[in-house]
Amino acid sequence: MSVAVRCRNLKKTYDGKVEAVAGLDLEIQVGECFGLLGPNGAGKTTTIEILEGLLLPTSGEVEIFEKKWSTHAQELRELIGISLQETRLGEKLSVRETINLFASFYQNPRQPQEVMEDMALTEKADAWVGKLSGGQKQRLAVATALVGNPKLLFLDEPTTGLDPQSRRQLWDIIRTFQQRGGTVLLTTHYMDEAEKLCDRLSIVDHGKIIASGTPGELIERTCGAQMIEFATSNGDATISREEWRKLPGVEAVHQDDGLTVLNAREPHATIPALLAAVEERGLRLDHLTTRQASLEDVFVQLTGRHLREE
Amino acid sequence: MSATAPVLTNLVSRGGQPNLVRIFAKEAKYEFLKSIRLPVFAVSTILLPIMFYVLFGLLLNNKSGDFPITTFLIATYGTFGVMGAALFGFGVGMTVERGQGWLELKRASPMPPYAYFAAKVSTSMIFGAIISLSLLLIGIVFGGVHLAAWQMVKMVSVLVFGCVPFCALGLAIGYFAKPNSAPAMVNLIYLPLSFCSGLWVPVQFLPKTLQHFATYLPPYHLSQLALNVVGIGQGGSQWWHVRALIGATLLFLGIARIGYSRDQGKLYG
Numbered sequence: 001m002s003v004a005v006r007c008r009n010l011k012k013t014y015d016g017k018v019e020a021v022a023g024l025d026l027e028i029q030v031g032e033c034f035g036l037l038g039p040n041g042a043g044k045t046t047t048i049e050i051l052e053g054l055l056l057p058t059s060g061e062v063e064i065f066e067k068k069w070s071t072h073a074q075e076l077r078e079l080i081g082i083s084l085q086e087t088r089l090g091e092k093l094s095v096r097e098t099i100n101l102f103a104s105f106y107q108n109p110r111q112p113q114e115v116m117e118d119m120a121l122t123e124k125a126d127a128w129v130g131k132l133s134g135g136q137k138q139r140l141a142v143a144t145a146l147v148g149n150p151k152l153l154f155l156d157e158p159t160t161g162l163d164p165q166s167r168r169q170l171w172d173i174i175r176t177f178q179q180r181g182g183t184v185l186l187t188t189h190y191m192d193e194a195e196k197l198c199d200r201l202s203i204v205d206h207g208k209i210i211a212s213g214t215p216g217e218l219i220e221r222t223c224g225a226q227m228i229e230f231a232t233s234n235g236d237a238t239i240s241r242e243e244w245r246k247l248p249g250v251e252a253v254h255q256d257d258g259l260t261v262l263n264a265r266e267p268h269a270t271i272p273a274l275l276a277a278v279e280e281r282g283l284r285l286d287h288l289t290t291r292q293a294s295l296e297d298v299f300v301q302l303t304g305r306h307l308r309e310e
Numbered sequence: 311m312s313a314t315a316p317v318l319t320n321l322v323s324r325g326g327q328p329n330l331v332r333i334f335a336k337e338a339k340y341e342f343l344k345s346i347r348l349p350v351f352a353v354s355t356i357l358l359p360i361m362f363y364v365l366f367g368l369l370l371n372n373k374s375g376d377f378p379i380t381t382f383l384i385a386t387y388g389t390f391g392v393m394g395a396a397l398f399g400f401g402v403g404m405t406v407e408r409g410q411g412w413l414e415l416k417r418a419s420p421m422p423p424y425a426y427f428a429a430k431v432s433t434s435m436i437f438g439a440i441i442s443l444s445l446l447l448i449g450i451v452f453g454g455v456h457l458a459a460w461q462m463v464k465m466v467s468v469l470v471f472g473c474v475p476f477c478a479l480g481l482a483i484g485y486f487a488k489p490n491s492a493p494a495m496v497n498l499i500y501l502p503l504s505f506c507s508g509l510w511v512p513v514q515f516l517p518k519t520l521q522h523f524a525t526y527l528p529p530y531h532l533s534q535l536a537l538n539v540v541g542i543g544q545g546g547s548q549w550w551h552v553r554a555l556i557g558a559t560l561l562f563l564g565i566a567r568i569g570y571s572r573d574q575g576k577l578y579g
């Protein structure tokens with residue numbers, strides 16, 4: 001397999017002060033859908049803009065399809081499609097005109113009509129961009145990324161602001177693009193999105209990658225398979241974390257929003273022991289759920305913070 | 311923009327057909343559509359000079375003396391209009407598009423960056439043509455303006471190509487101004503510059519010091535070139551005016567270049 005995106009020890013410091021990217025390595029294979037996941041200000045946009053050849057890194061190397069921006073910019077621009085986190089397209093052009101305009105920039109563009117149909121924009125073809133809803137604008141931004149018939153798609157938070165239905169539509173489009181051999185790098189705040197869509201992902205925090213792998217691997221490796229959440233009351237004898245940690249099959253314990261959360265690889269052993277411990281101390285169990293661990297849990301586990309502060 | 315030559319050969323040779331022409335034409339067409347559909351832009355650049363002309367040239371003109379005021383004003387309001395189209399198109403248009411990320415998105419595409427600028431210059435020229443033709447038409451129909459065909463052609467050409475130094479000035483403003491402050495900044499330059507160059511009140515009626523000052527201002531030279539077509543300029547040599555305009559263009563491009571490297575130094579061309 002060949003490499004679509006590779007960067008080594010990427011660093012970006014804004015104005016000599018803000019270290020937005022602090023030594024980041026990535027290797028994305030051709031045909032992969034790769035996700036960059038991280039909280040606000042983690043450095044996702046900065047990273048993706050460097051990879052897109054829009055921003056110079058302070059240091060580090062970038063190769064796209066094994067070529068460097070400094071020497072092959074023109075060639076690379078034909079191969080990539082991008083949608084920026086925030087773009088306001090010309091308000092006074094219609095959807096059709098905007099897509100046509102972008103098509104004209106490329107050697108082998110796709111049919112604007114076809115792209116418009118894919119993005120469910122046909123109905124709005126003649127509407128001015130200024131009159132579209134937020135989600136429709138977002139879809140148009142992705143359409144301008146797709147119309148150049150790219151081999152590599154960079155999508156910076158493509159589904160932020162979309163309703164659930166539009167989000168699924170966009171997932172389908174990304175999958176179709178991937179099935180035709182395309183490579184995708186996307187950033188997102190949505191865990192479920194990353195889990196469903198990405199073959200592999202990296203979790204970024206403070207400009208560094210803190211974990212990488214397939215969603216399954218990350219969950220398995222960091223959290224174990226199941227999360228057991230519970231709350232107890234009626235006891236002056238609050239049980240310390242340490243003690244919960246000693247229950248069979250428990251890999252880690254943390255408090256989250258009033259709940260005690262256990263990472264359990266073998267819930268069938270943990271749950272009976274948990275119930276027994278509660279019983280033994282005369283506590284009351286106010287809350288008990290078990291669920292599959294998610295990427296959100298991975299993030300909380302790694303940083304002690306939630307990905308999105310609601 | 312040093313990549314111009316390789317880009318050119320690249321695009322022409324690889325695609326077989328001159329793709330560049332297509333990019334350029336599309337970009338120019340949409341740039342024009344975008345501008346004309348923006349009421350603020352269309353009204354202030356096209357209607358303002360025409361309104362001034364009707365007001366001061368036709369309605370408030372007491373026809374004293376034998377000064378051909380209606381002809382004179384075609385040249386000066388024409389200059390005023392062309393300058394406005396260029397300054398607003400570049401200065402305001404560019405800052406806004408930069409702020410919106412629209413420029414960045416294009417930069418990420420294989421579109422050669424100069425197609426964007428070329429489109430903006432063409433749009434300014436088309437606006438210049440619309441403005442000067444409208445003034446001519448109104449002048450001929452209502453203002454008793456008599457011009458030979460070659461004079462009309464020459465006058466319009468001077469005004470159309472005369473937008474270039476102001477495009478350069480707009481570009482310079484565009485690189486230094488922020489989206490919010492750009493319109494104010496353009497107006498702050500546009501209006502005093504027009505007045506001091508004798509576009510509203512003929513330069514010979516301005517105070518002596520201002521008359522001298524005017525010779526340092528590009529709009530003065532453009533209006534003089536246009537006035538010379540009909541033989542009512544102040545009499546400086548054509549070449550002097552042309553040289554002044556070229557000099558101004560280079561100066562503004564130099565300033566724009568500084569702004570460019572300050573602003574986009576972080577970016578790949």
Ligand SMILES: Nc1ncnc2c1ncn2[C@@H]1O[C@H](COP(=O)(O)OP(=O)(O)OP(=O)(O)O)[C@@H](O)[C@H]1O
Pocket residue numbers: 014015018019020038039040041042043044045046047085
């Ligand atoms: N142009 C800039 N000048 C100075 N600092 C910047 C600039 N752009 C980003 N930063 C800073 O760099 C850090 C990383 O920002 P970046 O936009 O890459 O984060 P992000 O992961 O994309 O966040 P979000 O999820 O909010 O989009 C932030 O601290 C931000 O304030």
Ligand SMILES: [Mg+2]
Pocket residue numbers: 044045046085156
């Ligand atoms: Mg971002």
